[in-house]
Amino acid sequence: MPVDMRTYLGHVELINPITTAAGCAASGSELSQFFDLGRIGALTTRSITMAPRAGRPTPRMAETPSGMLNAIGLQGPGVDAFLERELPWLDQRGVKTVVSIAGGTVAEYTALARRLTDAPGVSAVEVNLSCPNIEDRGRVFARDGAASAEVIASVRSVMRYDVPVVAKLSPDVMDIVSVARACVDAGADALSMINNPLGMSIDTEAMRPSLAAVTGGLSGPAIRPLAVRCVWQVHAALPSVPVIGMGGVLTGRDAFELILAGACVVAVGTALFHDPYACLRILRELEELLAARGFHRLADAVGLAHRPPGAATRHRTDLEESSL
Template structure:
């Protein structure tokens, strides 16, 4: 018996729940030499900015225990090059594409959304809120519910009505539920979480920061418990809102943990760096785990950890299990 692995982001159906995480597979070309990208639920592009960016100085990455620090700085060709070369390449291949966008002001996000609204091949827009607001002393949008909601409202107003808007949240906040709720109130159709928390490492040989920028985003298995906590809290508060879960997913078991916490889609990031087939392997492992646990549909596992003890794979109380 096979498991029905279909899932939904708002009204958009995905063939399966596994996607790439923004910034970890470029815009798909890197992975396409290894397998057909249509085998994934979707590809999430790197965060696209209004103008080209060269990124931050090197060194940009540093390994930490069970993790990776990075301070790449949203390096990319800008929206014009993306629309001319990268998006058409994905569209020609029929790849389900979620475009991540990043801006330095509310108006920049709105402009990016308008440019994408007239482009073919955009399945959804993921709004990277972990960017400094240049109009408000560099405060990070994702840390302020009102600022995050303003960005989402701008993107929603500038996007096509049939393209879901996904708010990507940071764990570096006092109340992640408050930010999530503000984004939904601002027009977000779904949430993406978690973005990398801020971290730092110092090289004890050089006695200087390991990254040229000093601090960077921490990813990898070290942050998975943080991701599970954030997912759990937000799904409990907003159970009807679709969530793309991410943070340290290296195996199918990791993906299932995020799904049980409330994710209906799981993005794979750091694992891709040393294993280009990681997404497909994790998908196989996830389906096998669901099958062994008696699930006929992926949807029945989403948020299951929130339900009463003894709840079976189909969302009902299993009397035999509950009596054990």
């Protein structure tokens, strides 16, 4: 019997739990050369800004053991071009689209949300909180619960009620649970974690930092244990809140680990740079793994690792008896 892979992001139903991570599939057209985007649960766009941005100077990517550093700088065409060309392209193909937004002030996030609220084809809005607040000496919003909550409350106040608002959290905090709770209390319908932790490497030949920006976001398998820890802690504290888990997902087993920790949706990011078919492969591997473990529904695996020892065995026995 095939596994029911459906899941929900707020009230939005997804055919399966696999999505792309923001910034790793641009706005979809490049990835669509390899497979039908409608075969994955959703596509998450790069972070959209009010004005076009050229990004940071090169070099802005560097390979590291089990991962990579990037300091792209939110390169993109701006919201006008996104609404004119990229979002309609996705909408015409029926792709569930999570639009990531980024800003330097609360007012900028609010203006972006207002532009999106009446735009057709927006399935959810992911608020990238790992941006410097230019009104607070450049402190990153995601590192402060109150600042994050202010952004989320403002976005939620102008966004259509039927469009879930997702707060994207950074692991570079003392207590990710307190930031998550502040965002949910402010109106976030779901949480996305983790954004890239900050890292750095030095080119030992040039004897200079590898990136022009010196530091950058670390992604890839090296950060997966960090992602699992964050998802676990937040799901334990807020078990009813949907979580998009991400960070170093290369295989279906990696996705399953985040699901057991509490994620109901899993985003694939860095893997796409060397395997454009990674989303479909990971989805297939995940479904096969769930079937082999005796699951009939993906939903039954979400957060299962939090249950008492033996719960998974009892769960499989119940499934077997119910199928008789």
